[in-house]
Amino acid sequence: MVFYFKARPEAGDYTIFMGLDKHENEELIKYGFLEDIWFHVDKMSSAHVYLRLHKGQxxxxxxxxxxxxxxxxxxxxxQNLKKTASMDVGQVGFHNSKMVRTVRVEKRINEIVNRLNRTKVERKPDLKAEREAVNAAERAERKQLLRDKSRICGRLVPILSVGNDGEELDRLEKERQAELRSYKNLMVAEKMTSNKDIASTNKSLQELEEDFM
Structure with missing residues (x-):
């Protein structure tokens, strides 16, 4: 079980969450997000509390x-949390102690505690699935950025040299289509070599590499 809370509206749309016990803490340690900040009372037994920041924060x-x-x-x-096989369930260390901060809390403010409790929601999330979904989205975003970068680099020079007008864009698109057709003509069965054909030549791997080079 994981408990979720909402920060005060004027602070922004932030989510605060914590595990029910040390077993949930293990899952939170394992499947956290890069935007998560971990909190714990120093030198005392306390819950592991997380604040999920927005991207870029x-x-x-x-x-x-x-x-x-x-x-x-x-x-x-x-990402600075460190977990080793020798640690007990729910126990955690740090990769870099310089990335650990400490804040002194001198006074309890009941108003904050009560407001957080009113936003409390209990869920049994699939933390692994949530982490995998984020990873997949990030991979897709990186791939799209690479595709966009490649497309821009390939077309920017001719566009800048002639002018960014509709006729130039049409010409570039026609050239791209012509290239695709030429690739299709190259990929015909008569011009392709199968693994069986390669094996029948009785050439060694080194000879085949030399042919390729």
Whole structure:
């Protein structure tokens, strides 16, 4: 079970969440997002609390808040959490201690605690599936950026040299279509060599590589 809370509206649309126990903490450690910031009361038994930032934000953008009196709260980005086989369930360390920050909380503000509790939602999320969905979306975004970059690099020079008008774009598209047709003509069965054909030549791998070069 994971508990979700909403930050105050004036702070922005932020989600705060925590596991029910150490077993949920293990899942949160394993399948966190790059935008997640981990919080824990220093040198005390406490819940692992996460704040999910928006894309592009950093640990410096975190709004402040208090829950209890006279404690130190340590926090660090999720990717700085370190988990080894020798650690107990729910236990965690850090890759880089310089990325761990501490804030002193001197006074509990009940108003904040009560407001957070009113936004509390309990869910049993598939954390692995959520992490995989984010990974897939990021991969697709990177691929699209590479395609866009390749397309721009291939067309920018002729467009700039002639002028970015409709006629030039039409000409480039016709050239692209002509190239595609020429590729299709090359990929005919009579001009292709199968694995069986290669095997029948009895050439060694080195000889085949030399032929290719």
């Amino acid at each position: 950093t640990i410096d953008d975190i709004p402040e808040g208090n829950k209890v009196n006279n404690i130190d709260v340590v926090y660090t980005p999720w």
